[in-house]
Amino acid sequence: MNDFKEKINILAIETSCDETSVAVVKNGKEVLSNIVSSQIETHKQFGGVVPEIASRQHIEVVIQIVEEALEEAKTSLSDIDALCVTQGPGLIGSLLVGVNVAKALSYALDKPLIAAHHIAGHIYASNIDNDIVYPSLALVVSGGHTELVYLKDELNFEIIGSTHDDAVGEAYDKVARQLNLEYPGGPKVDKLAKLGEDKYKFPRAMIDSNDYNFSFSGMKSAVINFVHNANQRGEEIVPEDLACSFQMAVVEVLITKTKKAIINLGVKQLILAGGVAGNSELRKQVLELEQELGIEVLIPKMSYCSDNAAMMGAVGYYYYKNNIFSNPLTLNAKSTLDLEEINK
Numbered sequence: 001m002n003d004f005k006e007k008i009n010i011l012a013i014e015t016s017c018d019e020t021s022v023a024v025v026k027n028g029k030e031v032l033s034n035i036v037s038s039q040i041e042t043h044k045q046f047g048g049v050v051p052e053i054a055s056r057q058h059i060e061v062v063i064q065i066v067e068e069a070l071e072e073a074k075t076s077l078s079d080i081d082a083l084c085v086t087q088g089p090g091l092i093g094s095l096l097v098g099v100n101v102a103k104a105l106s107y108a109l110d111k112p113l114i115a116a117h118h119i120a121g122h123i124y125a126s127n128i129d130n131d132i133v134y135p136s137l138a139l140v141v142s143g144g145h146t147e148l149v150y151l152k153d154e155l156n157f158e159i160i161g162s163t164h165d166d167a168v169g170e171a172y173d174k175v176a177r178q179l180n181l182e183y184p185g186g187p188k189v190d191k192l193a194k195l196g197e198d199k200y201k202f203p204r205a206m207i208d209s210n211d212y213n214f215s216f217s218g219m220k221s222a223v224i225n226f227v228h229n230a231n232q233r234g235e236e237i238v239p240e241d242l243a244c245s246f247q248m249a250v251v252e253v254l255i256t257k258t259k260k261a262i263i264n265l266g267v268k269q270l271i272l273a274g275g276v277a278g279n280s281e282l283r284k285q286v287l288e289l290e291q292e293l294g295i296e297v298l299i300p301k302m303s304y305c306s307d308n309a310a311m312m313g314a315v316g317y318y319y320y321k322n323n324i325f326s327n328p329l330t331l332n333a334k335s336t337l338d339l340e341e342i343n344k
């Protein structure tokens with residue numbers, strides 16, 4: 001750690017999917033601005049994210065979002081110490097927009113460039129208003145990921161379990177489609193579920209398997225088949241009960257595996273991360289583990305759960321502290337990127 005300054009302002013850019021977001025974050029903790037421009041209104045008419053449209057929309061708004069983030073933070077590019085960008089994983093065309101803006105700014109301003117991992121950002125979102133204490137365990141649940149991650153130390157990740165097929169958010173979005181709910185359906189299924197009961201008792205896939213892996217494709221198909229069969233027989237389905245039954249099955253599997261990992265690894269802290277961390281039942285049951293297992297649970301506030309640049313600025317600070325920088329002339333975006341290979 002050479003020449004480490006007391007105050008590090010990072011301008012972070014996140015464009016991995018359908019949110020164009022830019023933030024200014026001081027010392028990984030103080031979010032001076034966090035502007036998020038969502039494309040949901042555009043994509044919902046297609047029932048999901050259309051990659052070509054997503055990248056084009058990022059290009060249209062990204063510079064304006066950079067300006068807004070600087071303005072809201074009451075700062076200017078000369079006060080920025082480093083640029084941080086999501087390098088991956090994500091949609092390649094979308095990632096490339098953020099990566100190229102960050103490269104250009106880094107080169108033109110002669111300021112260091114940080115290429116950060118999207119999931120590391122989701123995890124470090126919990127470090128903004130709280131402190132991650134190592135070793136810790138993160139349950140990462142998003143539209144593209146479902147993983148249990150053991151954090152041995154700062155930026156030291158080990159994936160101990162993951163999904164064999166669909167990510168939780170993906171399964172939620174597909175069940176939502178079955179219920180004719182608009183994209184992204186996860187939050188809408190969650191809302192419906194609160195009004196229903198777990199009447200249909202869908203299978204809890206892999207709940208007893210002797211590992212930390214998951215499978216949500218079968219659970220999603222069980223719901224879809226149930227609806228088809230009921231329609232064929234002319235039977236009525238109560239959407240609230242269907243949503244609740246799916247939600248209770250998913251959350252029970254997530255909680256069971258997470259509990260097992262907490263006990264076996266002896267961690268004292270659990271971090272909930274990713275867009276599905278906004279799920280009401282998951283939040284409730286994860287918080288119950290505080291009492292039950294005597295651990296601390298960190299859940300980011302809602303605006304730091306879904307994709308945003310503040311979380312990238314939060315993790316970018318630790319890249320900076322550990323001197324993990326990238327070359328602004330050669331950096332490339334990566335649609336797949338290994339979380340375990342962050343090189344300290």
Ligand code: KG4
Binds near residue numbers: 142184185190305306
């Ligand atoms: O992390 P995120 O914003 O984007 C990715 O990196 O994937 O996660 C988005 C996913 C979507 O699938 C969305 O439906 C799901 O998170 N989601 C939820 C809830 N809020 C967002 N799923 C279930 N319940 C929620 N309350």
Ligand code: ZN
Binds near residue numbers: 142
């Ligand atoms: Zn995400």
